[in-house]
Each structure stands twice: as C-alpha cells, then as structure tokens.
Amino acid sequence: MEQTLSIIKPDAVAKGVIGKILDRFESNGLRIAAMKKVQLSRKDAQEFYAVHKERPFFNDLVDFMISGPVVVSVLEGENAVAKNRELMGATNPKEAEPGTIRADFAENIDANAVHGSDSLENAKKEIAFFFSQREIS
Numbered sequence: 170m171e172q173t174l175s176i177i178k179p180d181a182v183a184k185g186v187i188g189k190i191l192d193r194f195e196s197n198g199l200r201i202a203a204m205k206k207v208q209l210s211r212k213d214a215q216e217f218y219a220v221h222k223e224r225p226f227f228n229d230l231v232d233f234m235i236s237g238p239v240v241v242s243v244l245e246g247e248n249a250v251a252k253n254r255e256l257m258g259a260t261n262p263k264e265a266e267p268g269t270i271r272a273d274f275a276e277n278i279d280a281n282a283v284h285g286s287d288s289l290e291n292a293k294k295e296i297a298f299f300f301s302q303r304e305i306s
C-alpha cells in the first residue's frame with residue numbers, strides 16, 4: 170500500500186468539481202485517508218513548491234495557488250503515486266489523455282485542476298507538509 174498527496178487546485182474548486190474529482194479517485198481504487206479544504210498563504214505555496222523556485226513559472230504558480238482555496242487529500246492504495254498520476258493525465262491539459270482529470274476539468278498548464286506527488290519520496294514530504302499523523306486514518 171502506498172500513500173500520495175493530491176491537491177484539487179483553485180480552478181477546480183471554483184468550478185465546483187471537487188466531488189467529481191474525488192469520485193475519480195474513489196472509483197479507481199484510491200481511498201481518501203485524509204482530507205481538508207485550505208486557503209494557502211504565499212509562504213505556504215512558496216514552501217510547498219520550493220523545488221520549482223528557479224523556474225520561470227514559479228511566481229505565476231504561487232499566485233495561482235493562493236488565488237482561492239484548495240482541497241488537499243491523502244490517497245491510499247496499491248501503487249497510489251503512479252495510479253493518481255495516471256488518473257490526472259499530463260501536466261499540460263492539452264497533452265492529457267481523454268478521460269483523465271486534466272483533460273476533462275483543466276484549462277491550461279497553470280490552471281491544471283490537480284497536483285499529485287511525483288514519487289513516493291516526495292509523497293511522504295508533501296503529506297507531512299499538510300497533515301499530522303492523527304489526521305490520517
């Protein structure tokens with residue numbers, strides 16, 4: 170069993186598709202082990218995405234991630250990291266396979282509906298960033 174971190178980003182929350190996205194996870198063998206709705210501060214977003222701080226899109230990414238509330242969850246299941254990435258589709262929705270979350274709900278590479286951890290190692294760090302052990306069950 171693996172755990173991974175999912176963020177439903179401000180665009181998808183504003184569109185009212187939280188439930189539809191959570192259904193994709195639950196219908197595909199990913200159990201929601203923890204969940205909360207959060208308004209990130211600029212410092213939160215800068216810290217969470219620190220790995221991208223030298224990239225040209227960093228400031229736009231931070232601005233976008235604090236533009237409204239997000240829903241963060243811990244997803245648990247067999248191969249949860251890869252399974253979640255498969256369900257999300259490519260980072261750029263224009264390249265995402267039909268039927269994936271980003272193909273169905275995202276507008277562009279900035280407003281791309283969801284984030285998912287890209288490795289088990291990062292999943293552990295990202296889960297610890299948002300959740301204490303007692304919030305996960």
Ligand code: CMP
Pocket residue numbers: 221226230260278279280281283284285
């Ligand atoms: P996410 O999986 O949340 O990780 C970093 C985010 O940066 C990514 O999704 C995109 O929303 C955003 N981003 C914007 N431009 C790019 C780019 N050129 N390459 C990768 N990510 C980008």
